[in-house]
Every structure is written in C-alpha cells, then in structure tokens.
Amino acid sequence: MKKNIAIIMGGYSSEYKISLKSGNVVYETLNKEKYNAYRIHIFKDKWVFVNDLNEEFNVDKNDFSVLVNETRIAFDCVFNAIHGSPGEDGIMQGYFELLGIPQTSCSMYQAALTFNKRDLLATLKPYGIKTAESYYLNFGDAIDENAIVAKVGLPCFVKANKAGSSFGISKVYKKEKLQEAIDKSFKEDNEIIIEQFLDGVEVSVGVFSYKGETKVLPITEIVSENDFFDYKAKYEGQAQEITPARISEDYKLKTEKLAKKIYDILKMKGFSRSEFIFKNDEPYLLEVNTVPGLTKASILPKQCAAAGISLVDLFGNAIEEALKD
Known part of the structure; x- marks a missing residue:
C-alpha cells in the first residue's frame, strides 16, 4: 500500500520562495508508484494542502490531517523542505515528534542548535573544530565599534545569527559602515554574529544517512563572482559551484573527515550541508x-x-530512513 507523504514547504522567513521551489522539486520527483505526495504550504496565516488545480484545503493542526471532499487524509511521513523557521529551527520537528509522525530532517534539538550559529560554534569548539573569530550582539546591546574591530578585524562579516540563504549578511571594510550592516542584520534576526574574514578556498559538503550508513558526498568548491557567496551568487548564477572541488587530496580528506565528525558529534540524521x-x-x-x-x-x-x-533515490531514501526510526 502506498504511503501518504506530506511535503512541507514555505515557512515564516525570507527563504520561503526558495523553500517552495525545493518542495516542488521533491513533489515532482518522488516515485509516484510508492508514494502519494501532497504539497503542504506552511505560512504564518495558513497551513494548507495545495492540489494540482491550486485548490487549497486547510490542515487540521490538532493531528496534521487534511479533509478533502469529505475524505480525511492522514500522513505516514513528512518530507521537510522548509528552509529557515519553522522547518529548520526545531519548531516543526518538535510538533511532529509530539504527534508521532516521522519526518525526514534531524531532531528538534539538533535543528535548533545548528540553526543558531553562535550556539553551534560554541558547542563544537571543545571538539577542536576551528572557526573564525567572532563577536556577538543581541538587539538593544550597546555597539562598541572599536571593540568589534579589535576582536575580528577588517574586513569582517556581519550576519543574522539565525537566518539562511545569506539574508541579512554584509561584508564590511570600514569601521564607519558597521552600524549600517548591523541594522541590516537586525531586520532578519534579533541576534547577530560578526565574524573575522577568512581569505581562502571555500567548500561545501553534504552528509546524510544513506541506506543506514553515514555518507559524505563529493565536495563542492564555491567561487563567487561577487565579493562573497551572497544571495545572488547562490541563487542567480553569480558563482561557480565546482563539483568535485579542485582541491588537493589532503584538503579533500580533511574536509570529508571533519564533515562526518560534525555529523556524528551532533548525532545528526537526515541531510546536512556544512560550509568551510x-x-x-x-x-x-x-x-x-x-x-x-x-x-x-x-x-x-x-x-x-x-x-x-x-534525486528519486535521494528523496525516497530520506523517507525510508525516517520511517525506520
């Protein structure tokens, strides 16, 4: 009997458009002979099932079911395609855990921890994971520009602490530009992280649970045409993403080992993609x-x-791994 799979997409953050694209790729790709796929849009003002005619049916938040033409649909598993809140910060994970519905991403704690850059880096530091020098600000804190520059130097990056897709990020070259960058980041989050600029090869590596084993994927080298790997570089083609990366065997082995170590330290499941x-x-x-x-x-x-x-195998594996737990 085919499993009913809810593909959740959208979300509450600036990343919702990208999430809708991701969710639709999953919807179009899932093996229709094995799964009944349902697109579920999650927004602050509505949770709805959207059918192929773009008709909307409200989701019952009490049990995450949908009533369609007097037939109630319950879900065997949730495929999480929400970038940002509430899909990547632990909120949806906790909700589905309470309801006892398997879902494809990591658990509530791991999601909340990794979504908070400051807490993630602090957690990994005792394990010898190297990170850039950083300076933290909460909304309302006094801003000491001299102290910031003394800690992280110039240029530096000003980032929203809990945001993705490079929203709210600026590269700052002059002390006089710090306040403007800080204001921009605070539009995305009430916590920000200011980091030292590291000048070197940037790579990204995916790790996930594949057929019961932790698998490290080929490494991608990121070469931005812009000043850094910003939104336009990520999503509008203004960067080269070279897979496999043009790095030495030594670099390759170090990155693979570290990405897997982080996945294991955090007791992750589902997908992860780490940037170095x-x-x-x-x-x-x-x-x-x-x-x-x-x-x-x-x-x-x-x-x-x-x-x-x-992708058929990737998405199907994510569901099967979730159903095993």
Whole structure:
C-alpha cells in the first residue's frame, strides 16, 4: 500500500520562495508508484494542502490531517523542505515528534542548535573544530565599534545569527559602515554574529544517512563572482559551484573527515550541508544547514549527481530512513 507523504514547504522567513521551489522539486520527483505526495504550504496565516488545480484545503493542526471532499487524509511521513523557521529551527520537528509522525530532517534539538550559529560554534569548539573569530550582539546591546574591530578585524562579516540563504549578511571594510550592516542584520534576526574574514578556498559538503550508513558526498568548491557567496551568487548564477572541488587530496580528506565528525558529534540524521573555508591548510567551519536547498540549482543535488545518486533515490531514501526510526 502506498504511503501518504506530506511535503512541507514555505515557512515564516525570507527563504520561503526558495523553500517552495525545493518542495516542488521533491513533489515532482518522488516515485509516484510508492508514494502519494501532497504539497503542504506552511505560512504564518495558513497551513494548507495545495492540489494540482491550486485548490487549497486547510490542515487540521490538532493531528496534521487534511479533509478533502469529505475524505480525511492522514500522513505516514513528512518530507521537510522548509528552509529557515519553522522547518529548520526545531519548531516543526518538535510538533511532529509530539504527534508521532516521522519526518525526514534531524531532531528538534539538533535543528535548533545548528540553526543558531553562535550556539553551534560554541558547542563544537571543545571538539577542536576551528572557526573564525567572532563577536556577538543581541538587539538593544550597546555597539562598541572599536571593540568589534579589535576582536575580528577588517574586513569582517556581519550576519543574522539565525537566518539562511545569506539574508541579512554584509561584508564590511570600514569601521564607519558597521552600524549600517548591523541594522541590516537586525531586520532578519534579533541576534547577530560578526565574524573575522577568512581569505581562502571555500567548500561545501553534504552528509546524510544513506541506506543506514553515514555518507559524505563529493565536495563542492564555491567561487563567487561577487565579493562573497551572497544571495545572488547562490541563487542567480553569480558563482561557480565546482563539483568535485579542485582541491588537493589532503584538503579533500580533511574536509570529508571533519564533515562526518560534525555529523556524528551532533548525532545528526537526515541531510546536512556544512560550509568551510581553508586557512593555513586547515578547514574552518562557517555553518551547518540541516534543510539544504533541493532546487535544480542547489548544491546538494549536484553533489548527489556526482556521486551517482538520483534525486528519486535521494528523496525516497530520506523517507525510508525516517520511517525506520
């Protein structure tokens, strides 16, 4: 009997458009002989099932079911394609855990931890994971520009602490421009992280549970045409994403080992995509994404293609792994 799969997409953050694209790729790709796929749009003002005629049916939040033409549909598994809140910060994970519905991403704690860059880096530091020097600000804190520059130097990156897809990020060259960048980041989040600029090769590597084993995918080298790997570089073709990366065997082995170590330290499941920059021949962790992009332009699908894993296999495996738990 075919399983009913809810593909959740949308979300509450600036990433909702990318999430809708990811969710639709999953919807179009899932093996229709094995699964009944349902597109579920999750927004602050509505949770709805959207059929192929673009008709909307409300989701009952009490049990995450949908009533369609007097037939109630319950779901065997949820495929999480929400980037940002509430799909990548632990909120949806906790909700489905309470309802006892399997879902394809990591658990509530791992999602909340990895979504908070500050807490993630602090958690991994005792394990010897190298990271850039950083300075933290909460909304309302006094801003000491001299102290910031003394800690992280110039240029530096000003980032929203809990946001993805490079929303709210600026590269700052002059102390006088810090306030403008901080204001921009605070539009995305009430916590920000200001990081030292690391000048080196940037790479991204996907790790996920594949047929019961932790699998590290081929590494992608990121060469931005812009000043850094910003939104336009990520989603509007203004970057080269080269898979496999043009790096030495030493760099390759160090990155693979570190990405797997982070996945294991955090007791992850589902997908992760970790970003690193090399400094003095060592990989420095930038961030970990637990609901990476799944669009045609996204890095993880390209890495899977290089590894000989089709999207049909990738998405089906995610569901089967979730159903095993």
